[in-house]
Amino acid sequence: MATLTLKGLKKVYDRHVVAVQGMDLEIRDKEFIVFVGPSGCGKSTTLRMIAGLERISEGELYIDGKLVNQLPSKDRDIAMVFQSYALYPHMTVYDNIAFGMKIRHASKEEIDRKVREAASILNITEFLNRKPKALSGGQRQRVAIGRAIVREPKVFLMDEPLSNLDAKLRNQMRAEILKLHQRIDTTFLYVTHDQTEAMTLGDRIVIMKDGFVQQIGTPSQVFDHPANTFVAGFIGAPQMNFLDAELIRQDGGYAVSVAGVCLPLTQEQNAALDAAGTPPQPITLGVRPEHLELCGPDEEGAVLHGTCDVFELMGSSIHIHVDCGGKPIVLVRLTAEPQESRNYYHGTPISFRLLSPLVHLFERSSGRNLLPVQN
Numbered sequence: 546m547a548t549l550t551l552k553g554l555k556k557v558y559d560r561h562v563v564a565v566q567g568m569d570l571e572i573r574d575k576e577f578i579v580f581v582g583p584s585g586c587g588k589s590t591t592l593r594m595i596a597g598l599e600r601i602s603e604g605e606l607y608i609d610g611k612l613v614n615q616l617p618s619k620d621r622d623i624a625m626v627f628q629s630y631a632l633y634p635h636m637t638v639y640d641n642i643a644f645g646m647k648i649r650h651a652s653k654e655e656i657d658r659k660v661r662e663a664a665s666i667l668n669i670t671e672f673l674n675r676k677p678k679a680l681s682g683g684q685r686q687r688v689a690i691g692r693a694i695v696r697e698p699k700v701f702l703m704d705e706p707l708s709n710l711d712a713k714l715r716n717q718m719r720a721e722i723l724k725l726h727q728r729i730d731t732t733f734l735y736v737t738h739d740q741t742e743a744m745t746l747g748d749r750i751v752i753m754k755d756g757f758v759q760q761i762g763t764p765s766q767v768f769d770h771p772a773n774t775f776v777a778g779f780i781g782a783p784q785m786n787f788l789d790a791e792l793i794r795q796d797g798g799y800a801v802s803v804a805g806v807c808l809p810l811t812q813e814q815n816a817a818l819d820a821a822g823t824p825p826q827p828i829t830l831g832v833r834p835e836h837l838e839l840c841g842p843d844e845e846g847a848v849l850h851g852t853c854d855v856f857e858l859m860g861s862s863i864h865i866h867v868d869c870g871g872k873p874i875v876l877v878r879l880t881a882e883p884q885e886s887r888n889y890y891h892g893t894p895i896s897f898r899l900l901s902p903l904v905h906l907f908e909r910s911s912g913r914n915l916l917p918v919q920n
C-alpha cells in the first residue's frame with residue numbers, strides 16, 4: 546500500500562548533465578506506472594531516485610504523504626528488481642530468496658513460509674535447491690522477483706526486468722508480471738524502452754525524452770490523443786505516418802490540404818480548433834498505418850496515390866509499404882486474406898483514403914497536437 550508524489554523531481558549529474566527535468570507525478574495506491582522512452586532519457590535515474598539509490602538534486606518525493614528525500618534506501622520500504630538479476634552464484638535459489646530476511650533475523654519458520662509462498666507464486670518451487678547457474682534466464686529473473694516479493698515492500702520497482710530474455714519468454718513473463726501485480730496488490734513502477742511492454746502493462750504510462758516528460762496517460766489516451774509527434778511516433782507499431790500538410794479555412798470551417806487533396810475536418814475537430822482560436826498554418830498530419838483505407842484510384846474523398854514498394858505478410862495482417870511520390874507511407878490491412886498478397890508487388894499502383902476522424906494534427910514547428918489531449 547503506497548501513494549507516491551513526485552514534485553519537480555530533478556537530477557543533475559556532475560553539475561551539468563541534467564538527467565531528469567522537474568518531474569511532477571501523482572501515483573495512486575496499487576497503480577501500475579510504466580516509465581518508457583529511448584535509451585538515456587532518464588528512466589533509470591527516476592527509479593533510482595525513488596529507491597533512494599541516487600540523491601535527488603531538486604524537488605520533493607513523498608511516499609504516503611511523508612517527505613522521504615533524506616530517508617535512506619533501506620528505510621523506504623521499497624524493493625527493486627534490475628535487468629541484471631544480481632543473484633548470489635554460490636547460494637541456492639532458496640537461500641537467494643531468503644537472504645534479505647536472514648540478515649534481518651526473521652525466524653526460520655517465517656522465512657520458510659515466505660520463500661515457499663513466493664516460489665509457488667512464481668512457479669519455481671522445483672528449483673529451490675538449485676544454484677542460479679543451473680537455471681535459464683527466465684527462471685533467474687523469477688528468483689530475482691521472488692527475492693523482492695518476500696520483503697513485502699510498499700512499492701515494487703522494476704528496471705527493464707525482461708530485457709535479457711528472448712522474445713517468447715518476454716511475452717510470457719509480461720503476463721506473469723501482470724498476474725503478480727493483481728496478486729500482491731502493491732504499487733508498481735516499471736521501466737522499459739519497449740512501447741509494447743508499456744502499453745500492455747501500464748495503468749498509466751509516463752513517456753520521457755531527454756529528461757523531460759512528454760505525456761502521462763492511460764495506454765488509450767496516449768495512443769488516441771498523443772501530446773506531440775514524439776509520442777505519436779514512439780507509441781504504436783508500425784509507426785504513425787507523418788505528412789507535411791496545411792491547415793486551411795474552407796466553407797467556414799477547417800480542412801487539411803495534403804498532397805494536392807483536400808480533407809474537410811469533422812464537426813468535433815472544427816469545434817476544438819475554433820475553441821482554441823487556431824489560425825490556418827503549416828501542420829504535420831499524422832495517420833496510423835491501420836487507419837488508412839485502400840480504395841480504387843477514382844473513388845471520392847481525400848484519396849492519395851502511390852506505388853507499392855514492398856509488402857510484408859504478418860499472419861493476420863499485411864503491411865504495405867507505399868512510395869507516395871518519394872514519401873514512404875505504411876498501410877496495414879487487418880484481416881487480410883493470404884491470397885491478397887498476390888495483388889501487391891513492387892510497382893503496383895496503390896490508392897488509399899484519408900478519413901478525417903482518424904487523422905492527427907500537429908503544429909509543424911513544435912510538433913504539439915493541435916487538438917485537445919487528455920492527461
Ligand SMILES: Nc1ncnc2c1ncn2[C@@H]1O[C@H](COP(=O)(O)OP(=O)(O)O)[C@@H](O)[C@H]1O
Nearest residue numbers: 558559562564583584585586587588589590591
Ligand atoms: N552516474 C552517472 N553519472 C553521470 N551521468 C549519468 C549517470 N547515470 C546516468 N547518467 C546520464 O543521465 C542520462 C539518463 O540516464 P538513465 O537514467 O540511465 O537513462 P535510461 O534509463 O532512460 O536509459 C543519460 O544521459 C546518462 O548518460
Ligand SMILES: [Mg+2]
Nearest residue numbers: 588589590704
Ligand atoms: Mg536505464
